Amino acid sequence: AGTPAAIGGDARRRPSRRGRLPGRQDWSSWPHYQAAASGFRGYWYPVAFSSHITGKPKAITLLGERIVVIRDDGKVYALKDRCPHRGVPLSYGNQQFPGTISCPYHGWTFDLETGALKAVITDGPQSPICGKVTQPTYEVEERLGMVWIFVGDGEDAPPIDDQLPEELRDNPAVVGARIQARVGNWRFACENGYDEGHAKYLHRTALWRLFKAMPVWNETRIVRRGRWIYRVQEAQHWDADFPGLGRWSNQAWYKLKPPKQVANIGNTGSHRKVNPAIAAEEFPGFASVSMPGVLRIVYPTFIHYEFYVPVDADNHLYVGVMANFEKGIRTLPFYAKYLGAVRWLFHGQFSGQDKWMVEVTDAPPERLYRPDDSLLQWRKLAEEVTEERAERLKLTGDLG
Ligand code: FES
Structure with a gap:
């Protein structure tokens, strides 16, 4: 489709014997991740x-x-x-x-x-x-x-409920969803979705930002809890002097007042209007990611998920799901909002920005900077979990 093939998908981009790819940093620290161009099995x-x-x-x-x-x-x-x-x-x-x-x-x-x-x-x-x-x-x-x-690889499938995000498994949820076939390797799509820096800059022009606060830059810790890793963002800044360059603010585009929420956006506990089903989970961070490529963004009254589904090494499905935990008649405003605005604003225009970035940056060279720690932690998680699975399958004899 006119974009470079993903790792493993094109002989011209095969790693050298030292595991290094042309134009890329050495990925040999993540051999399972590198080998998973067409997705993780199991x-x-x-x-x-x-x-x-x-x-x-x-x-x-x-x-x-x-x-x-x-x-x-x-x-x-x-x-x-x-x-x-x-x-x-x-x-x-x-x-x-x-x-x-x-x-x-x-x-x-x-x-x-x-x-x-x-x-x-x-x-x-x-x-x-x-x-x-x-x-x-x-x-x-x-x-x-x-x-x-x-x-899988011939093993019995684990119960699907073991893999679904806990809050979806344990609470009745109403969902609005969109499934789109997209060009690009699933790993770059997943990384682009979780990439801390892009949310601060690429999406500054998304109309969604008229309604939702996002940080410009901040101090972020990565926390692992269970099978998820979270970005915990301690503070956010909306404008600052860049020495010798001038002032930069993310308010410049739409000139709104600073959002009320100026600190600790990582935890929905800072909101008054928190849905109990969501608050009970005490998510330590606004954005988290889990295997096999599931992104979760916790908003005060709903949770947004992105499932990056590998079609092959060069294509993936983007499955965006918005879940709300209201019941009965109270689900109606959620559906009205989803179908009337969110589906277009968020699952369309906002996530469409990720789509075209994946198309143009698939298998990019990488020289990482501070906020990319979130990506490294995600790769590390994928590596560890996959190594554990490989060991497990070896023990049970399910892997040939
Ligand atoms: Fe002959 Fe399928 S029955 S190809």
């Missing part, structure tokens, strides 16, 4: 809205794997999308019998649940190959109005 990923998956087979690509997704009798199934006979995508086929999918070419027909070859329409009811071929299947769940697929 996780659940959201791939589509539930309402978009019907009895008509749909082809998707996830972590470079071609998968056919189909709904049958209310349940969603996923199978490898290449017929084992002659390689035709099963997603071009259809259902000739309930609970199955038939390849369009010669009518090999697979059980949706097990992937077992149940019938071969062009070889009669007694076809001897039946029962001898099994098409690989994927575990599927539906949560938050979306279909999630587990991609």
